[in-house]
Amino acid sequence: MAAAMKTRVTITLKNGVLDPQGKAIHHALEGLGFSGVNDVRAGKLIELDLDEGVSDRDIEAMCRKLLANTVIENFRIER
Amino acid sequence: MKTAVIVFPGSNCDRDLAVALEQTTGRKPAMVWHRESALPEGTALVAVPGGFSYGDYLRSGAMAARSPIMKAVVEAAGRGTAVLGVCNGFQILTEAGLLPGALMRNAGLSFVCRDVPLTIATSQSAFTSRYEADEALSIPVAHHDGNYFADDETLDRLEGEGRVAFRYAEDVNGSARDIAGIINEAGNVLGMMPHPERVIEAAHGRTDGRRLFEGLVAALA
Numbered sequence: 001m002a003a004a005m006k007t008r009v010t011i012t013l014k015n016g017v018l019d020p021q022g023k024a025i026h027h028a029l030e031g032l033g034f035s036g037v038n039d040v041r042a043g044k045l046i047e048l049d050l051d052e053g054v055s056d057r058d059i060e061a062m063c064r065k066l067l068a069n070t071v072i073e074n075f076r077i078e079r
Numbered sequence: 080m081k082t083a084v085i086v087f088p089g090s091n092c093d094r095d096l097a098v099a100l101e102q103t104t105g106r107k108p109a110m111v112w113h114r115e116s117a118l119p120e121g122t123a124l125v126a127v128p129g130g131f132s133y134g135d136y137l138r139s140g141a142m143a144a145r146s147p148i149m150k151a152v153v154e155a156a157g158r159g160t161a162v163l164g165v166c167n168g169f170q171i172l173t174e175a176g177l178l179p180g181a182l183m184r185n186a187g188l189s190f191v192c193r194d195v196p197l198t199i200a201t202s203q204s205a206f207t208s209r210y211e212a213d214e215a216l217s218i219p220v221a222h223h224d225g226n227y228f229a230d231d232e233t234l235d236r237l238e239g240e241g242r243v244a245f246r247y248a249e250d251v252n253g254s255a256r257d258i259a260g261i262i263n264e265a266g267n268v269l270g271m272m273p274h275p276e277r278v279i280e281a282a283h284g285r286t287d288g289r290r291l292f293e294g295l296v297a298a299l300a
Contacts, residue, residue: 018226021184069174072183
């Protein structure tokens with residue numbers, strides 16, 4: 001039986017890459033009166049519903065070829 | 080001279096590019112749908128238009144860069160065919176690996192849609208040979224993701240090798256080193272955020288973009 005399973009891919013901007021969306025969220029939080037927020041970085045979460053036979057290597061290839069742009073983004077796979 | 084304009088779902092500057100190419104080459108370009116897997120025989124210039132291909136899903140240009148026709152465009156570029164990417168076309172060319180770096184959300188977060196002052200950073204290219212180095216131009220932009228990013232080493236190389244074609248003369252979107260357009264190593268691929276096809280005839284108010292197309296005709300025809 002090919003059980004399906006959920007895999008989560010988290011995509012974040014690399015350190016040193018300016019994140020204007022994170023900055024805007026940061027400002028908005030400050031505007032709401034929340035203090036103590038040092039920095040905000042926004043990313044993406046992609047959920048994949050995969051057959052059991054899909055290997056880690058396949059998922060990594062998906063990330064490198066499409067899901068993340070490795071010029072600016074890092075990705076983390078959680079199975 | 081045979082030219083082709085690639086059309087993706089969501090392209091919206093394909094017609095403007097076609098008009099610019101027809102006016103300057105005297106011949107209608109082939110309009111090539113993204114599902115095609117080959118370019119027309121003898122295509123000398125491929126234009127990748129602006130717009131919102133695939134609704135900008137995932138990242139601007141990401142889906143279009145993986146469409147069947149882009150495989151043919153990458154192969155043609157490798158054989159020396161000239162490729163011009165404007166706006167979303169520039170984003171697609173970086174996503175396809177034909178040009179280095181990436182185009183990120185504008186630093187000010189706003190969609191920027193206005194005429195911007197530019198300078199010609201090099202006239203030593205097939206794309207800019209009809210301009211003078213340091214010449215000032217005004218060409219419209221219309222984008223949300225035009226903030227050019229590359230690591231310092233790549234930026235140094237682009238500048239050192241004369242591969243920055245256009246620079247913004249003021250801060251428009253936060254682009255690294257005010258880069259508005261770059262050329263690949265072989266000199267046959269240009270990506271730029273401003274829209275030269277929108278300023279090619281007197282009725283547009285200015286013709287600052289026309290010489291880009293005329294230069295290509297002179298170089299390729």
